[in-house]
Amino acid sequence: MTDARFDEKLGISTGGFKEWDSDQPHYHRYEPTSYEVLEYLFERYKLKRGDKFVDFGSGKGRVAIYVHHRFKIPVVGIEAQADVHALAMLNRQCYRTRAGKTRVRVHFEHGLAEDYLIKPDENRFYFFNSFSVDVFQEVLVNITASLEEASRDVHLILYYPMPSYTKVMSGHPLFEIHKEIKLPDTSDRKERILIYRSTER
Ligand SMILES: C[S@@+](CC[C@H](N)C(=O)[O-])C[C@H]1O[C@@H](n2cnc3c(N)ncnc32)[C@H](O)[C@@H]1O
Numbered sequence: 001m002t003d004a005r006f007d008e009k010l011g012i013s014t015g016g017f018k019e020w021d022s023d024q025p026h027y028h029r030y031e032p033t034s035y036e037v038l039e040y041l042f043e044r045y046k047l048k049r050g051d052k053f054v055d056f057g058s059g060k061g062r063v064a065i066y067v068h069h070r071f072k073i074p075v076v077g078i079e080a081q082a083d084v085h086a087l088a089m090l091n092r093q094c095y096r097t098r099a100g101k102t103r104v105r106v107h108f109e110h111g112l113a114e115d116y117l118i119k120p121d122e123n124r125f126y127f128f129n130s131f132s133v134d135v136f137q138e139v140l141v142n143i144t145a146s147l148e149e150a151s152r153d154v155h156l157i158l159y160y161p162m163p164s165y166t167k168v169m170s171g172h173p174l175f176e177i178h179k180e181i182k183l184p185d186t187s188d189r190k191e192r193i194l195i196y197r198s199t200e201r
Contacts, residue, residue: 001035003015003032003034003035003036006035007062010065010066010069010095010098011094011095011097011098011099012060012061012062012065012091012094012095013060013087013091013094014032014059014060014061014062014065014087014091015032016030017029017030017031018030018059018081018083018084020081025132026131026132026134026135027080027130027131027132027135028057028129028130028131028132030059030060030081030084031059031129032059032060032062032063033062033063033128033159035062035066037159037183037193038062038063038066040181040183040184041157041159041181041193042067042070042071044179044181045157045179045181045193045195046071047067047070047071047073047124048071048073049072049073050073051071051073051123051124052073052074052075052076052119052121052122052123052124053067053068053071053073053074053075053076053122053124053125053126054075054076054077054078054116054118054122054124054125054126055067055075055076055077055078055126056078056113056116056125056126056127056130056131056139057078057079057080057113057127057128057130057131058076058077058078058079058088058108059077059079059084059088060084060087060088060091061077061087061088061091061092061095061106061108062091063077063126063128064076064077064088064106064108065091065092065095065106068095068104068106069095069099072102072104073104074104074105074106074107075105075106075107076105076107076108076109076122077107077108077109078108078109078111078112078113078116079108079109079110079111080110080111080112080113082110085108085109085110088108089108092106092108113130113131113135113139114135114138114139114142116139116142117142118142118143118145118146119146120146120149120150120152121150121152122146123152123153123154123155124154124155124157125143125154125155125156125157126157126159127156127157127158127159127161127165128159128160129159129160129162132164133162133164133165133167133168136165136168137168140156140168140172143156144174147174147198147200151198151200152198153197153198154197154198155178155195155196155197155198156169156175156195156196156197157193157194157195158193158194158195158196159193160190160191160192161190161192161194162190166194169194169196172196173199174198174199174200175196175197175198175199176196176197176199177194177195177196178195178196178197179193179194179195180192180193180194180195181193181195
C-alpha cells in the first residue's frame, strides 16, 4: 500500500517535508517514517497492552497514530515546529472521527523533546532522525533520570540511527542492545532499526 493510501485508511495527511523557518543546526526537518518501514518494524517487534509510546519529534503524527491504531495503546508525540504540531492536532481530530470512540489516549504536545517531562509509566521511546546527538543526549539524560525514579523495562527504538547515536549507546551503563532489524533491499547501513532496552528492569 502506498503512503498516501495508508494515510487515507487512517483518515490523516502526513506526507511531505517541512524545513524549519529559521536556521536550526541541531533540529532536523519534518520527514515521516514510511509506512513500509513501520509495517516491517512492527511485524518483527511488538508493543503490548500496558506499554506507553512516545515519539520524540513527532511531526504530523504519523508514527504515533499508526501505533495507536495497530496496538491500541496510549501514545504521545512531542513536536517543536508549531505549524507541524498544528497539523498533527488536525490529524488527531480526523483520526478520532474515523476510528470511533476509544478511551486510549492520543496526545500531541508542542515543545522541545529535551524539555519534555517523562512520565514514570512511559516505556517505549521512538526516535527517527529528529535532532543532533547533543539533543539526543539531553533526552537520554531525562530518560535515565526517570528510570532512576521509577525502575522499569524501557525500550529506545532508533530508526536510521546516526553513528554518533550508536556511539553514545554503545557502552551505556543503563542500556543494552535488544534487537537489530535490518531493512531489506538497501545498501545503506543506516537503514535499520536498533532497539535498546534498560538493563535494570
Ligand atoms: C525526521 S522528522 C520525524 C517525524 C516522525 N517522528 C516520524 O518518524 O514520522 C523529525 C521531526 O522532529 C522535529 N524536531 C526537531 N527537533 C526537535 C526537538 N528538539 N524537539 C521536538 N521536535 C523536534 C522536526 O520538526 C520534525 O518534525
